[in-house]
Amino acid sequence: MTSKDKKPEPNDSSIIVSRVSQEIRDISPYSVPRFDCKIRLDGNESPFSLPRQVQDKVDRVVKEIDINRYPDSEAERLIEIISRVCDFPKGGVLLGNGSDELIGMLITTFTSGTSGTGRILCPSPTFSMYKLTGLAMGAEIIEVPLDEKFDIDLDATISMIENNDPDLIFLASPNNPTGNMYSASKIAEIVSVAKGIVVVDEAYSDFSGYTFLPLVKECENLVILRTLSKVGFAGLRIGMLLARENLVSEINKVRYPYNINSLSQAVAEVVLENHKFVTENIQLIIRERDRIYKALSVLEGIDANPSDANFIFFRANDADAVFSELVERDILIRNFNRPGRLQNCMRVTIGTPQENDSFLSALGEILSS
Numbered sequence: 001m002t003s004k005d006k007k008p009e010p011n012d013s014s015i016i017v018s019r020v021s022q023e024i025r026d027i028s029p030y031s032v033p034r035f036d037c038k039i040r041l042d043g044n045e046s047p048f049s050l051p052r053q054v055q056d057k058v059d060r061v062v063k064e065i066d067i068n069r070y071p072d073s074e075a076e077r078l079i080e081i082i083s084r085v086c087d088f089p090k091g092g093v094l095l096g097n098g099s100d101e102l103i104g105m106l107i108t109t110f111t112s113g114t115s116g117t118g119r120i121l122c123p124s125p126t127f128s129m130y131k132l133t134g135l136a137m138g139a140e141i142i143e144v145p146l147d148e149k150f151d152i153d154l155d156a157t158i159s160m161i162e163n164n165d166p167d168l169i170f171l172a173s174p175n176n177p178t179g180n181m182y183s184a185s186k187i188a189e190i191v192s193v194a195k196g197i198v199v200v201d202e203a204y205s206d207f208s209g210y211t212f213l214p215l216v217k218e219c220e221n222l223v224i225l226r227t228l229s230k231v232g233f234a235g236l237r238i239g240m241l242l243a244r245e246n247l248v249s250e251i252n253k254v255r256y257p258y259n260i261n262s263l264s265q266a267v268a269e270v271v272l273e274n275h276k277f278v279t280e281n282i283q284l285i286i287r288e289r290d291r292i293y294k295a296l297s298v299l300e301g302i303d304a305n306p307s308d309a310n311f312i313f314f315r316a317n318d319a320d321a322v323f324s325e326l327v328e329r330d331i332l333i334r335n336f337n338r339p340g341r342l343q344n345c346m347r348v349t350i351g352t353p354q355e356n357d358s359f360l361s362a363l364g365e366i367l368s369s
């Protein structure tokens with residue numbers, strides 16, 4: 001019997017693990033640290049729950065859902081509403097189970113076949129799922145460091161594009177974790193130079209008030225990603241991809257048939273039809289963000305980056321100590337501290353005015369002790 005013929009013992013996990021692709025074995029998983037804190041300012045979520053009358057409508061529609069049936073595979077009603085709200089043709093809208101799923105669909109569509117280069121380009125630091133999903137699918141990741149203001153280094157990026165011809169370029173603007181938008185003219189230049197697809201991830205664009213959506217009409221290689229997660233509905237897992245219809249119909253081929261569940265479809269329809277409160281909450285978050293940025297800017301030992309998003313990225317002298325002292329005071333933020341560019345870097349999500357006050361006074365106390 002050759003070793004190939006030998007049947008593995010059922011509990012011999014190393015044999016099974018050896019069948020896991022090397023690319024996946026090399027990945028460190030996306031980790032969401034779990035700390036039981038009362039004030040959670042770590043996930044870039046909205047701190048606001050639904051207003052009473054919207055909650056009542058949600059309760060009514062949820063009661064009527066036939067949970068024994070599959071959801072509408074095409075999420076037709078929800079796409080119609082999104083098309084109206086975004087003023088974009090419905091044939092150009094594709095929904096994902098969060099924009100995370102859409103990132104995966106884009107990578108499958110454009111990098112996994114034989115026709116492309118199998119390369120993905122993104123600035124660094126940025127949202128980790130581009131790299132993580134790309135590596136899992138066997139793509140090569142090209143990272144171009146952002147400049148000292150966390151804007152795109154245009155010369156380096158253009159030369160990487162010209163030398164590597166990436167299938168996909170991911171530009172999160174506003175960027176996570178740095179919070180700033182990239183220069184619009186640099187994004188436009190990249191879209192015009194690239195021969196592959198440029199994805200402008202606008203997960204936080206509701207807080208910047210700036211969108212590249214109108215450019216989709218002129219640019220066949222431009223894809224916009226949006227999400228409901230940052231404006232109050234992270235639990236629904238609804239991501240939106242907006243692009244030319246011919247691109248959307250290709251990407252749609254790799255979509256799982258029932259990727260948006262019935263509850264999420266129904267609830268998203270209600271909240272988008274009643275979205276005045278969403279706009280008001282966004283305005284309040286923007287005002288709070290500007291207030292907190294000002295307060296952080298005068299704190300000794302804190303270097304805050306200007307933000308166009310619903311969070312603020314900052315550097316402390318000793319991020320680990322600040323993090324654990326905040327946790328002790330029941331406040332959770334995100335600690336990115338690791339050697340290199342993110343040394344002592346942290347990110348705080350904008351919460352309710354009371355939560356923000358608690359964060360600011362706790363931080364002031366920690367820094368002065």
Ligand code: PMP
Pocket residue numbers: 044097098099100101127172175176201203226227228229234237238239
């Ligand atoms: N893009 C960016 C830039 C993000 O920061 C996030 C969430 N952290 C996502 C996409 C994923 O959002 P969703 O909840 O829609 O999967």
